[in-house]
Amino acid sequence: MSKVLIIGAGGVGGVVAHKCAQATGVITAITLASRTESKCRAIAAQIEFPVATAQVNADNVPELIALIEREKPKLVINVALPYQDLTIMDACLATGVDYLDTANYEPLDTAKFEYSWQWAYQDRFKEKGLMALLGSGFDPGVTNVYTALAAKKYLDEVHEIDIIDANAGNHGQPFATNFNPEINIREVTAPCRHWENGQWVETAPLATKQNFDFPEGIGPMNIYRMYHEEMESLVKHIPSIKKAQFWMTFSDNYLKHLEVLQNVGMTRIDEVEYNGQKIVPLQFLKAVLPDPGSLGPLTKGRTCIGVIARGIKDGKKKQVYIYNICDHEACYREVKSQAISYTTGVPAVVGAIMMLTAKWRGEGVFNMEQFDPEPFLEKLGSMGLPTVVVDGGEWAELT
Structure with missing residues (x-):
């Protein structure tokens, strides 16, 4: 069984939930979580496939850990804010779950777009035998x-x-x-x-x-x-x-x-x-x-x-x-x-499918260009x- 936990219920989160529900040959269960659970329920109501919902503060690592331990997903798809990438990565490491996002981390107080903070997780993910796929949107992605x-x-x-x-x-x-x-x-x-x-x-x-x-x-x-x-x-x-x-x-x-x-x-x-x-x-x-x-x-x-x-x-x-x-x-x-949300959300789901089917697999932190492009496309x-x-x-x- 391949269960995914989607964190974030904005425009991209809605697309990811819809498209995960279309990938029933790979994804068999979906939980959608956000700080505001009513947003998750509104998205779930649009989808015929059953989508469970949950409330979580993605800035809070203990809350994230508790949610992941309760839901037991095979993969966490992070479509929350870029400020929250590191807390979600920390929670994935603590619970032994693979990670995927669509945008790199940036600190709240500085508009600084770079991968250094996430690349620094390479050894920790590798030691745990886990995979983190960064930037699986459109651009990046x-x-x-x-x-x-x-x-x-x-x-x-x-x-x-x-x-x-x-x-x-x-x-x-x-x-x-x-x-x-x-x-x-x-x-x-x-x-x-x-x-x-x-x-x-x-x-x-x-x-x-x-x-x-x-x-x-x-x-x-x-x-x-x-x-x-x-x-x-x-x-x-x-x-x-x-x-x-x-x-x-x-x-x-x-x-x-x-x-x-x-x-x-x-x-x-x-x-x-x-x-x-x-x-x-x-x-x-x-x-x-x-x-x-x-x-x-x-x-x-x-x-x-x-x-x-x-x-x-x-x-x-x-x-x-x-x-x-x-x-x-x-x-x-x-x-x-x-289309702005669609072009970000669909590649996130395709990246998830590549990971869940082991067509893209590795231990550590990876960017999209490090894998074979043809099965993804x-x-x-x-x-x-x-x-x-x-x-x-x-x-x-x-x-």
Whole structure:
């Protein structure tokens, strides 16, 4: 019996619960836990497969241990907040259970996106004979697997990668984020870093802009360079990479609102005093912005997330573009969520299936590119996120 415990009942948690319920050949029992159990019950009510629910504070290791010991899962799928990765990993170590997440740990008081804290768990997981799979979302996650596919099948050496993420959807709101506003804004406003010639190069947030013509009728959109954590593991595990960049689309409307919010101090993550109480401006902003979960029925359009990999094949320069297109409205019809949550949640379930079926197996802490990409992508396609490969084409470097 393969039972999973899902921790987190936001948009991604809902998708993970729905898709786990579709994987009945592998996953035979599901418990969904969150700080607010009513959110879990609301998701469970949408699903025909029985989903048990529980309340847990994911900041509290003893509570997590008690929950895991009671439920006895084979795998914990962490789709809670990135601040809670380490407490959940601690609880998995204490109970002897494998671990999977979709985003790397970051400390609450610093917008610092790196794997060092989780990689430090390598020996402890290895000694216990346990596996931790990090970043099994889309970016990070599928983009790592796309890069591994390029390295395995299309290029003898990968020299450059551009990870390009477009949300060509529209929800009609004046300003809203498609996932947790606090995490989204921390990520976007952090200094940009990209990898070039063996070192990280830091620039101002969103200072570098390109125009990219997206496939399948999406068309040209402005993309902005920013830091994203999968680059850190990719340049470590695929050392031939000389240049790695991450690009994301932002509308002029989004950027205008973000600039104003920054200028008036609403994106600060340090405490300020208000009416005798300490509050964090960004957390207050999160409370007044639309809940990302409410955007599902409003959002129309598509996402396009992919990797352009350039390098050498048979002694000649070559590039390959590997991507996925996902439709917001189709996602909502299937799992009551928009494509941003869908493209994160489905790969989490596919990663879980790889672990539970031992197609991906190891002892210690792993990133996605360390395993065979092909069985993962085959299952990902059958679960709703097919892969498109454009093999060849002009070597067109993004500066």
